[in-house]
Amino acid sequence: VDIITYASVYGLDDQVFRNLSNPNITHDVRAAIINQLGFSVEPSQRANQYLEYIARSRSQQPSTITLEMLTAAEALALGYLLAMDDPTLESAVAVANRSRSSSSLGQVQRANALLLLDAAVVKDPEDFSIAFIRSLVRAQQSLRAGIGNWCAVYQNVFSVLKDFPRQRNMRPEAIDMVNDYIRGYRNYCNSRSISR
Incomplete structure (x- = not known):
């Protein structure tokens, strides 16, 4: 663009x-x-x-x-x-x-x-891009708070992806690129804290 x-x-x-x-x-x-x-x-x-x-x-x-x-x-x-x-x-x-x-x-x-x-x-409230950017900034805050909060890095972004399964007004490649990075923080969550 x-x-x-x-x-x-x-x-x-x-x-x-x-x-x-x-x-x-x-x-x-x-x-x-x-x-x-x-x-x-x-x-x-x-x-x-x-x-x-x-x-x-x-x-x-x-x-x-x-x-x-x-x-x-x-x-x-x-x-x-x-x-x-x-x-x-x-x-x-x-x-x-x-x-x-x-x-x-x-x-x-x-x-x-x-x-x-x-x-x-x-x-x-129905805009995926706004919610997604906010989740990334929240994830940034959790990341800076230290390793004890790193599960929240994953959860912040995952919850928005879950809330907007179809109505995503963002290029799929952009979402996938972020997801590939954020997915690594899932390892900091115990299995009970992750919705499947």
Whole structure:
């Protein structure tokens, strides 16, 4: 898809922001755009930049944007960008604003990746791509919590695959690639904790 290639060549700019917000672009393509941008080794500001774009497009300040105002597409993109910005999942959107009092930050600026992805799921609960991305971010959190939580890495993703057996709006090859990796974490589960 040309818009995915564009993101890999040019990085994050207003065209990519427009694509992330575009309701005519499917959520799997939205996730693929963010995948092309990749993980940040050091916490970065891509989610904050995207929030600034969202605010500008509404003639608002970032601090006035609420979770309720976001579309499912925007909540997904913000949450996934934030997870890719900071793999520790400890940051809020407005990491750059740490010097400001947290009371002056808006609701979305204080949100973490999982809160944003939870909001996306609430806004579009029947969408496999949103639920799948949220499960991957939850799996990332479980992975970082240590070996005692690695069964949850498998269970987070497996539960979404089980809940959406047919209605998957994501390329099968993409799902299979993730599945091949995640399946290795099944070994950390005892047989009673896995539904067959």
